[in-house]
Amino acid sequence: MSTRRENLQGNRACALGAIAAGCRFYAGYPITPSSEIAETMALELPKVGGVFVQMEDEIASMGAVVGASMGGVKAMTATSGPGFSLKQENLGYAAGTEVPCVVVNVMRGGPTTGMPTRPAQGDVMQSRWGTHGDHPIIVLTPASVREVFIQTVHAFNLSERYRVPVVVLLDEVIAHLTETVALPGPSKIESVSRKWTSESREDFKPYAISADGIPAMARPGDGYRTHTTGLTHDETGFPTQEPEQVERTMMRLLTKLEKHRDDIEQFETLQTEDAEILIVAFGIVGRAAARAVNDARASGLQAGLLRPITLWPFPEQMLKTIASRVRAVIVPEMNAGQLCLEVERLCPDAVPVIPVNRIDGEPIEPHQIVAAVETAAGTTMQPGTTLTRQA
Amino acid sequence: MGALTKQPFDVEDYLRLDLFPHFLCPGCGHGIALRALLWAIHELDIDRDRLAFVSGIGCSGRLSAYIDADTFHVTHGRPLAFASGLKLARPEMNVIVITGDGDCLAIGGNHLIHSCRRNLDITCLMLNNEVYGMTGGQGSPTTSLDRYTTTTPLGNHEPAFDACELATAAGAGLVGREVTMQVPSVKDLIKEGISHPGFAFIEIISDCTEIYGRKNDLGSSAEMVLSQKKDILPTYIDVTDVDAVEQPFRPGSWQTGVLSKNERPEYYEAYMDYCRQAGGNSQSRSDDH
Numbered sequence: 001m002s003t004r005r006e007n008l009q010g011n012r013a014c015a016l017g018a019i020a021a022g023c024r025f026y027a028g029y030p031i032t033p034s035s036e037i038a039e040t041m042a043l044e045l046p047k048v049g050g051v052f053v054q055m056e057d058e059i060a061s062m063g064a065v066v067g068a069s070m071g072g073v074k075a076m077t078a079t080s081g082p083g084f085s086l087k088q089e090n091l092g093y094a095a096g097t098e099v100p101c102v103v104v105n106v107m108r109g110g111p112t113t114g115m116p117t118r119p120a121q122g123d124v125m126q127s128r129w130g131t132h133g134d135h136p137i138i139v140l141t142p143a144s145v146r147e148v149f150i151q152t153v154h155a156f157n158l159s160e161r162y163r164v165p166v167v168v169l170l171d172e173v174i175a176h177l178t179e180t181v182a183l184p185g186p187s188k189i190e191s192v193s194r195k196w197t198s199e200s201r202e203d204f205k206p207y208a209i210s211a212d213g214i215p216a217m218a219r220p221g222d223g224y225r226t227h228t229t230g231l232t233h234d235e236t237g238f239p240t241q242e243p244e245q246v247e248r249t250m251m252r253l254l255t256k257l258e259k260h261r262d263d264i265e266q267f268e269t270l271q272t273e274d275a276e277i278l279i280v281a282f283g284i285v286g287r288a289a290a291r292a293v294n295d296a297r298a299s300g301l302q303a304g305l306l307r308p309i310t311l312w313p314f315p316e317q318m319l320k321t322i323a324s325r326v327r328a329v330i331v332p333e334m335n336a337g338q339l340c341l342e343v344e345r346l347c348p349d350a351v352p353v354i355p356v357n358r359i360d361g362e363p364i365e366p367h368q369i370v371a372a373v374e375t376a377a378g379t380t381m382q383p384g385t386t387l388t389r390q391a
Numbered sequence: 392m393g394a395l396t397k398q399p400f401d402v403e404d405y406l407r408l409d410l411f412p413h414f415l416c417p418g419c420g421h422g423i424a425l426r427a428l429l430w431a432i433h434e435l436d437i438d439r440d441r442l443a444f445v446s447g448i449g450c451s452g453r454l455s456a457y458i459d460a461d462t463f464h465v466t467h468g469r470p471l472a473f474a475s476g477l478k479l480a481r482p483e484m485n486v487i488v489i490t491g492d493g494d495c496l497a498i499g500g501n502h503l504i505h506s507c508r509r510n511l512d513i514t515c516l517m518l519n520n521e522v523y524g525m526t527g528g529q530g531s532p533t534t535s536l537d538r539y540t541t542t543t544p545l546g547n548h549e550p551a552f553d554a555c556e557l558a559t560a561a562g563a564g565l566v567g568r569e570v571t572m573q574v575p576s577v578k579d580l581i582k583e584g585i586s587h588p589g590f591a592f593i594e595i596i597s598d599c600t601e602i603y604g605r606k607n608d609l610g611s612s613a614e615m616v617l618s619q620k621k622d623i624l625p626t627y628i629d630v631t632d633v634d635a636v637e638q639p640f641r642p643g644s645w646q647t648g649v650l651s652k653n654e655r656p657e658y659y660e661a662y663m664d665y666c667r668q669a670g671g672n673s674q675s676r677s678d679d680h
Contacts, residue, residue: 056505059472063476064479067480071477227456
């Protein structure tokens, strides 16, 4: 049997995906609605020779994760909004020093303590720009329990391949959803590990400029005696303020994902070939939107769906291609309007981008999206739905 | 470990000399502390490729870059968190943290007390110069009463932490203090710390002559180092007495030497025992390459 069927919760699928990907270090701090990830890791990691440690706070958790990964071990932490805010400091260190790591953020109502047990998607922009300064990051947004497993594995692979932190962005619904899923067996799971250098100590440069933009790493203890610093550094890893060196370092850092966009970008489309109204939605809202497409089609409305799985970098070209042939784009999201800004940026001026927002702690339901499709199609007028930009 | 190596100690063998001249101000005690640290490593004859240094932000944080080993200059206050992850990932490495009074006791205070509590086998050197030097001389959690800094322009009104009492109370495996005036003693204390199987917290009183000394009219660097003599109170306490904590704030004089020892299970060993209960195997955590 290459697959196994299980009744599995989203958070548990995330933890099992991490272990399947080769994660052997987890540092965390309890926070609703992510705690089952830590609890599963606490139970499962000791069985496979891994380390689980509950740290004193989310800052320390993130520091320990980066420290473990610098030591050569695949490492992860999981949290929710308030904790994700605290992790940003060391997440930025990982981005700047190019240490692979995976951070799961199970979104709950915000701002501040917000609604710990209610779903939201308010961290769209924080997941991209939560830490200070220009930096690369990858954000994945699964929409089912099975996809949580698959994308958590993928998060590790992307992180290792591109030496970049990867955020798995869940919401409370996906995290606590229990579904019967068929997980791929171990032989079907691809596990990527970072590129270790084979250079001699004398020739090795920790941040060498190379064609693929991804420098090989040296493992501590292997005699390379490298220096890793959060200060802006040159190819040797030591600090520099020399403008040319700084620019070289920064340009490589900021373009390394762009070079591999085709490998990184993932999305799902549903009936976009002949769509007149395009819905762009991710996570659990992407699933509601898939239902909305079917319901709208049943009423004779030509709706289609673009569901980004890679939220960042956003699947720009695919959106541009589809948006060039539709009448309107609808962006339902469980926040006050974040992803719609990115969508608006990428759509032609003539195509109105219509936000559908819910910030009351309840998930967006398919009928709300259908209503927006109807409005956009001009069949009925729904009060409370506004066109943000007129053609 | 422990035996004297045949080669005499030459500090240059342990330094990345291509980074010289170093950034430290004339008279700064941190260079003395660094020399004592490298001397201790030499005498312990530790395999250089099994050594990792993790430092935070501030004057102390910059020291790791000068050491010819695997070195990590991380975020402000977090070196103990990074070091904990590194040590748990690679328990065969000797992990040494270099931190300062601001890095360790202010922004990193939470990590210090929990590192003491966990008792993971890391050696933490806290270079205490009573001031934030890198940012221009602001008051720190160890600034002595009535001292002038840029943020205590009328003289410090806040009590100063006694870091060693704090570390002892939090359960550190070994706690000690030395002053840069006594370099061989600093070296010996660091050797004890590194050799101790558990979390070792070592405070080194290290003068900031250029900023703190000047602001407080404490004299030349030589005068400041010599003045440590009147401040110290060599300790002869029974190190098995773990109830040594009397009060959390620094008294008028420094007790030096090993101040407390707490022989209790080291974190990683305890974790491995725990894993054996879970039926875990001890397979390698990282990929072979």
